[in-house]
Amino acid sequence: MTAAVSTRQAWLMAARPQTLPAGAAPVLVGTGLAIDAGVFEPIPAAFALVGALLLQIGTNFANDYYDAVRGADTEDREGFTRVTAGGLIDPESVKRAMYAAFGLAILIGTYLVYVGGVPILIVGLASVVAGITYTGGPLPYGYRGLGDLFVFVFFGLVAVAGTYYVQAVVGVAGKFPLWIPDGTVPAAAIVAGLPAAGLSTAILVVNNIRDRETDAASDKRTLAVLLGYRASRIEWTAMVGLAYVIPVVFWLDGHHVAVLLAILTAPLAVRIGATVWRRSDGEALNPALERTGKLLFAHSALFAAGLAAPALL
DSSP: GGOOOOHHHHHHHOOGGGGTHHHHHHHHHHHHHHHTTOOHHHHHHHHHHHHHHHHHHHHHHHHHHHHHTOOOOOTOOOOSSSSTTTTTTTTHHHHHHEEEEEEHHHHHHHHHHHHHHHHHHHHHHHHHHHHHHHHHHSOOOOGOOOOHHHHIIIIIIHHHHHHHHHHHHGTSSSOOOSOOOSSSSHHHHHHHHHHHHHHHHHHHHHHHTTTTTHHHHOOOBHHHHOOOOHHHHHHHHHHHHHHHHHHHHHHHHHOOGGGGGGGGGGHHHHHHHHHHHHHHHHHHHHHHHHHHHHHHHHHHHHHHHHHHHHOOO
């Protein structure tokens, strides 16, 4: 089977395009909120999107490389093929690709640092370090039940608020502010990040439920390993449920009724949930993982459109 995989296909597998909605979704939400607030800036928004996708790809390469060299990716694993463990790409090449992706993210980030100053410098460097140390370094936190928290914070709260910030700061501060100017990270920017945070975490939960047995055998102590199947499924339900509470909160707070558009994705969430609650095998959860990524993107796109609707109509 591996002989039939071309080099191009192997690199595409390593980049894991099915996970890229986790990088793009919060940028959409932050931009929708910026449009609603009248602070939309297309260039910072575009740079934030490209930077987020590069961080996602770099993290994917890091996970592929470090899980393989640590022995977490075994032939018993039921997830998508990992190119390092599967022998499709040599480890050093994957490691170089990881550094290249993070390097490009830092290059893109130089413009955002110019606009957003020290706060973006701190967030950007922290994101790169977090992407590497998720499975790399002497104390990988993904092996200690902290991966869910990382995803919730960085792929939800930080990504949405950061996207809003790099647009809002353009009109209220000079270049390279030393700290966060007043009004550039309102409470709404944090709360708006909760749906993306929850759904991004839900992607990881599906992954970890599927891999629970093999992760436990290789001493990879994900939260699913620590909590067990039932509690992990409750976590998944809570994370997804959060995505449907927040649009209602925004509507009750006076936002346009269009903010409720995201609720249209609820039937897809219910169908995925039925699989997550009944199954733990890769045959069922690999498609559920991809569908959760699609749910994240669809929900975020509709939520962003609902936030932006008053300014666009």
